Amino acid sequence: MFGKKTTLLSLWQETAENFYPERADFTICRSLGAEFADHLMTSYPTLARRELGDAFSTMLRRGKWFTLSVGENSPNQSAKVWLEWARDIQYRAMYDKRTQFVKATKQGDHDYAAFGQCAISVELNRNADGLLYRCWHLRDLAWCENAEGAIDTIHRKWEPTARDLKHLFGNNVAQKVNGALEKDPYQKIKCRHIVVPSEYYQTGKKFNAPFVSIYIDVDNQHVMEETPSFDKIYCLPRWQTVSGSQYAYSPATIVALPDARLIQSITRVLLEAGEKSVDPPMVANREVFRDDFNLMAGGITWADIELDTDIRNVIAEFGKSTSLPTGINIRDDVRSMIHQAFYLNSLTLPDTSGMTAYEVSQRVQEYIRQATPLFSPMEPEYNGDLCDMTFNKLMRAGAFGSVYDIPESLQGEDVQFTFESPLQTALGQEKQGQAQAVAQILLGAAQLEQAPGAVNVDVNGMIRDAISGSGAPAKWLRSEDEVAQIQQQNQAMQQQAAEVAQLQQGAQTVSDVANAAQSVQSLAGAA
Structure with missing residues (x-):
């Protein structure tokens, strides 16, 4: 690997x-x-x-x-x-x-x-009283995928000191490590940490966990630790x-x-x-100077002048x-x-102040398209x-x-x-924009129902198509059967309210007639 x-x-x-x-x-x-x-x-x-x-x-x-x-x-x-x-x-x-x-x-x-x-390892510390996160150099790790494309086998090269090995593994270290502690406690020892599915680690031992964690002293060909693990220890996004x-x-x-x-x-x-x-190189006549010119900035090629000539006639600057x-x-x-x-142009949310609901929805959708490859x-x-x-x-x-x-x-x-995350925030803003668009559709439909020619239009069908076309979630729309049932209930309630109002009006009329008759009798008695 x-x-x-x-x-x-x-x-x-x-x-x-x-x-x-x-x-x-x-x-x-x-x-x-x-x-x-x-x-x-x-x-x-x-x-x-x-x-x-x-x-x-x-x-x-x-x-x-x-x-x-x-x-x-x-x-x-x-x-x-x-x-x-x-x-x-x-x-x-x-x-x-x-x-x-x-x-x-x-x-x-x-x-x-x-x-x-x-590669970040997620472990408990050696005292098991806290977590420990460490990021490892990609150079030191190698891994492979299983048949389903998930990483399940990880190898990590590791060179701790003899002192660290003794502190971590105690008496389970090799005998040569104990000897190194006296001579050179900071001597580095090549080790390997392996995480492998327990079904592939066939040593006769049983591990009641999906994975096995193995620490090996490579220099001394010594297994220091074999422990079951319920995860692969390393987070490898x-x-x-x-x-x-x-x-x-x-x-x-x-x-x-x-x-x-x-x-x-x-x-x-x-x-x-x-x-x-600002500091051009110099060019000279080949009869006087050598032809291996130094053309770096400020460069000049020196040579002995044996001819009896003016130096200004044989040396000049390159054009500036x-x-x-x-x-x-x-x-x-x-x-x-x-x-x-x-993706530095996709890190900030767009400014949607002063925009209509449709403009906000379009800007947010554009941001989501740009940010999804980064955050998803x-x-x-x-x-x-x-x-x-x-x-x-x-x-x-x-x-x-x-x-x-x-x-x-x-x-x-x-x-x-x-x-x-900004992506979740943008998704929330997209929902707000969709809700505003639906509200505008409903308000427009309410005004349309009162128009003179509204009977020529299936307003309910138009509303459903418009809401679906706005990108609103399907769960926002009730089914047509539910809508029909609610409309029937509303009509029944309206009819019942009209009957109650009619009865109240009749009762009020009877009461008014009775009061008028009583008033007439009172006037007759007074006369």
């Missing part, structure tokens, strides 16, 4: 050198103090990657960015209270300073932006995959890589042209040019392409996997109390996560 990804390391190295220089150690070994970006002429590609990587955390993990639900089922009040309480428990557990969640996701976001994937490969790619850097090389070359040419413009508009225009165009390649893969495979793995570990560790304290309506339900 590691051998097959050797050529992929070369691609990642090239990508890192242009967009993520501090991570460019896939095929080379860097020493401490080495400069990361001394080979770059401009930092714009690196800044574009940095802005996209920083945007992931600020837009997808801001505040309490996830909520718990149970799918399509609507939980009752006690279930809602428990889900909100569990969300708060998980949020505090994830953002405890010992978990290193922010550090791991920060590194993972930039790996995801540059290489289209990252993948941005864009192609058939036939278990590794993903970043559509941002793959598209922008030619532009990144081009803008480096353009910047070098512009810098050199600018230097030559103080205007470089063409190169600058090309550079600006390349910057614009890199800006679009990193991250929510289920990145944030979703992190939250699912964390919730399951906390549940098994007893962080949510006894399972008997869970409301009965939630027993056996599959807890799902929903996330706060």
Whole structure:
């Protein structure tokens, strides 16, 4: 598995050198103090990657960015209270300073932006009293998919010190590690962490879990730990995959890589042209000077002059040019392409103030089309996997109390996560725009029914077609049978109200007649 990804390391190295220089150690070994970006002429590609990587955390993990639900089922009040309480428990557990969640996701976001994937482990610490998140270098991992296309086997190279191995595994380390503790406790030892489905790990032992976690001392050919695992430990979100490969790619850097090389070359040419413009090289007569001229900015070729001639007649400057508009225009165009390649033009919601409902709907739909390729893969495979793995570990560790304290309506339900993101906000705005459009359709139909020629139009059919054509959800429309039944009920109620009004009017008439007769009798008696 590691051998097959050797050529992929070369691609990642090239990508890192242009967009993520501090991570460019896939095929080379860097020493401490080495400069990361001394080979770059401009930092714009690196800044574009940095802005996209920083945007992931600020837009997808801001505040309490996830909520718990149970799918399509609507939980009752006690279930809602428990889900909100569990969300708060998980949020505090994830953002405890010992978990290193922010550090791991920060590194993972930039790996995801540059290489289209990252590797974050979700574990309990060795004391089992808290979570632990760590982001690992993609160079050190290799994985494969099963027949259904899901990652189920993961290998990670690891070089801890002898002291760390002893601290983590105690007496289960090899004997040579104990000897190294006395001579060189900081000696690095090659190890391997493997996560494999338990059905494939046939050693005669039984593991009552879907996976097995194995730590191996490769240098000493010694198995230090074999433990069952209910998940694959590593969260491996993948941005864009192609058939036939278990590794993903970043559509941002793959598209922008030619532009990144081009803008480096353009910047070098512009810098050199600018230097030559203010400090041009010199050209000399071949009869006096050598012909191997130094044509760099400020360059000059020296030679002995034996002829009796004036130096001004044999040496001169190359022509100067103080205007470089063409190169600058090309550079600006390349910057614009890199800006679009990193989706930086799709990170902000459109301003919809002062627009009609239709204009708001169209602008929001346009934003959703642009933002979906960016946010859609991250929510289920990145944030979703992190939250699912964390919730399951906390549940098994007893962080949510006894399972008997869970409301009965939630027993056996599959807890799902929903996330706060600009995409979800845009979807909410789209629903608002659709609701406003439906309200306008109904108001227009109410005015149409009172028009003189309204009898020539099937108003109900027109309303249904107009609402369906506005993009409103189908569940907003009642079925035709329900509408007919409601209309019949309304007609019956109206008829009943008319009869009651008629009876009241008749009773009032009888009362008026009786009062008039009484008045006549009173007048007659008085007379």
